[in-house]
Amino acid sequence: MAMTGAKRLRELMSKEDHIVVAPGVYDGLSGRIALAAGAECLYMVSIAHPTSPFPVLFFTTSRSQTLADLGIATLNDMLSNASTITSLSPSTPVIADADTGYGGPIMVSRTVRQYALAGVAALHIEDQVQEKRCGHLVGKQCVSREVYFARLRAAVKTRDEMGSEMMIIARTDARADLGFEEAVERLKGAVECGVDALFLEALQSTEECEKAVKIFAPTPVLLNMVPGGKTPQMGVKQAKEIGFKLYINPTLGLEAVVRPLQKAYKMLVEQGTDECEPIGPKALFEICGLNEAMAFDESVGGAAFGSK
Numbered sequence: 435m436a437m438t439g440a441k442r443l444r445e446l447m448s449k450e451d452h453i454v455v456a457p458g459v460y461d462g463l464s465g466r467i468a469l470a471a472g473a474e475c476l477y478m479v480s481i482a483h484p485t486s487p488f489p490v491l492f493f494t495t496s497r498s499q500t501l502a503d504l505g506i507a508t509l510n511d512m513l514s515n516a517s518t519i520t521s522l523s524p525s526t527p528v529i530a531d532a533d534t535g536y537g538g539p540i541m542v543s544r545t546v547r548q549y550a551l552a553g554v555a556a557l558h559i560e561d562q563v564q565e566k567r568c569g570h571l572v573g574k575q576c577v578s579r580e581v582y583f584a585r586l587r588a589a590v591k592t593r594d595e596m597g598s599e600m601m602i603i604a605r606t607d608a609r610a611d612l613g614f615e616e617a618v619e620r621l622k623g624a625v626e627c628g629v630d631a632l633f634l635e636a637l638q639s640t641e642e643c644e645k646a647v648k649i650f651a652p653t654p655v656l657l658n659m660v661p662g663g664k665t666p667q668m669g670v671k672q673a674k675e676i677g678f679k680l681y682i683n684p685t686l687g688l689e690a691v692v693r694p695l696q697k698a699y700k701m702l703v704e705q706g707t708d709e710c711e712p713i714g715p716k717a718l719f720e721i722c723g724l725n726e727a728m729a730f731d732e733s734v735g736g737a738a739f740g741s742k
């Protein structure tokens with residue numbers, strides 16, 4: 435069995451002068467494309483997988499509908515997607531959003547257990563209320579420090595009792611309505627709860643980014659670079675210079691596909707044609723592991739796919 439994603443992530447993060455870059459993926463196909471591009475780590479954006487026939491509100495995945503980031507996703511929705519993504523390359527770390535942990539400490543514990551069993555390398559738990567929303571929307575509400583710390587202690591205790599190497603990242607959303615100082619106090623408390631890394635959501639300036647990294651050193655700090663979000667746009671080079679150890683761009687995959695899809699579907703519906711530069715079925719399936727599957731079949735004496 436190859437090295438686990440969790441072990442690999444710990445190794446990558448312990449490297450001096452290195453920042454772990456995790457492009458956001460939202461399903462198996464986007465995960466495969468990120469891996470083929472050479473990503474050393476993946477970030478699973480929070481999406482919902484409802485099986486009900488209600489209308490799509492926002493993002494879409496290959497297998498199911500996806501809903502807006504409003505705390506609609508349940509543990510099972512997230513877990514199913516995480517398992518799909520971790521199974522693509524078990525030794526490549528996957529950092530997965532675990533929102534609020536989906537309930538009180540007992541539920542947080544269940545979430546941590548299930549994510550670790552699914553091969554997730556790191557997850558983050560935040561201090562928003564259950565009816566949460568994307569950290570880059572306005573009107574967020576946070577639970578008390580006590581409730582937040584109980585979530586984090588539940589996460590750390592469960593991870594430790596399992597003997598898992600999965601990293602627990604504490605996220606706070608307090609910056610928006612409670613202020614930078616409160617966010618800092620919350621993350622200081624999070625360190626005392628035994629978390630491995632920190633995520634101060636929606637930092638509002640480069641100065642805040644620099645301050646956060648300095649204040650929490652040597653605890654590693656994650657930068658959430660959301661295109662069009664509240665944090666000033668910065669690339670990996672600048673984030674690394676500031677001292678961040680993790681760089682996620684959660685919606686990059688979605689940003690890359692939504693507009694081209696809108697355009698392509700609209701053109702077929704309205705004009706009865708399309709302008710796509712075809713990749714072709716073979717090359718499309720190659721992205722999805724066609725050659726590996728055929729080679730495997732042949733290697734064990736399967737006769738069906740010997741001729742390409």
Ligand SMILES: C[C@](O)(C(=O)O)[C@H](CC(=O)O)C(=O)O
Nearest residue numbers: 479480503531568569660684
């Ligand atoms: C990181 C995040 O929680 C996510 O859903 O992946 C979001 C990203 C987004 O919706 O832009 C966030 O709250 O920052």
